[in-house]
Amino acid sequence: MIKTKKKDNSRFDLKANKKIVKSKRSQNEIVGFVMIVVIVVIIGLFLLAFYLRKDTVRTESQNVENFLKASLSYTTSCKVDIEPLNIRELAKRCYEKKPCAEKDSCVLLNETFSELLEQTWKINSSRPVNYYNLNVYYREGQEGESGEIKNEEMLVLKQGNCTGAKTGAKEFFRHNMGDIFLELELCYK
């Protein structure tokens, strides 16, 4: 009885040990496989996110740049002497806080640009442009140069909600010791 019991036990133990070793090995393999899958999925997601992000990265648009260049010559209703001023001159007056025939030149600049943007990039559900953001500011000094950088905001005009691809351009002209920048950002469906 004892002999057989011993035999049975030893047999059983061996099988059990083998099973445990086998199941441990397969467990290890499964864990390794799962880890590889998880790593590959993470890398895939990262690449996908990077690719989708690339679409919304701001691309300089030639058309927006041409619009900004053309708008600088636009004749406003601001008359200082006899000749009405264009947007370039009006922006200079706005920065210098000079009035425009008893009217605030910055208010007039705001009105003129609002009208222009409304006419050019009409925002409604049937149009491709769903958002615009115009920023007019004065900057003196450059990054990397010694000395202080002077940044003065003159006008911000925003409308709509940005969904889809972003595009935009920047235009500037010299004034005093710095530059007046016009920056326009648009979003297309």
Added chain:
Amino acid sequence: MKLGQLKIQVQENHRFLMPRFSRQGQLKIQEMAFMLLAVVVFFAIAGMFFLVIMYNDLIGSANLLAKEKAISTAVNIANTPEFSCGETLCIDADKLLVMQNRQDYEDFWPVASIVVTKVSRDKEIIECTEKNYPYCNYFKVYDSGITNIEMVETFVSLCRKDKANEYIYNKCEIGKVLVGFEKKQPG
């Protein structure tokens, strides 16, 4: 049974057990082969996906470049002495009126059509003639008659001479140059 015979039998049994171990090895090799195949298939699919994305990107870039080239042509046309008001991206509306439908320039323009419009609130298109100028918003400068065209537009400054209290000055508005290019047939 004798003891010697038993020994031989045990030895023979051990020999017979050998193929069982090699079958296990075969199974492992098979497992590895399947795994390698799966990995190769996975990377092949991933590579194909990546190639498709890259190819789409390439077509997009080519279209973008073609459009930018067309816009540059439109800008160059706007800057020609026949239209320019003296500055870059500035069209003289008075010149446009004179240049409308001139037969002499038919072979001069490298495009199929040229139209200049004024950007305004008006929804109605009013073609400019000598009678209604400047109270109009549409200049049809050139039309080759080709129907299969693709239009490209860009913004310009549209200026004309105006009078205020006997003083003549340049009145500039925002305009659009629309240039038509003949669509190329594939192949």
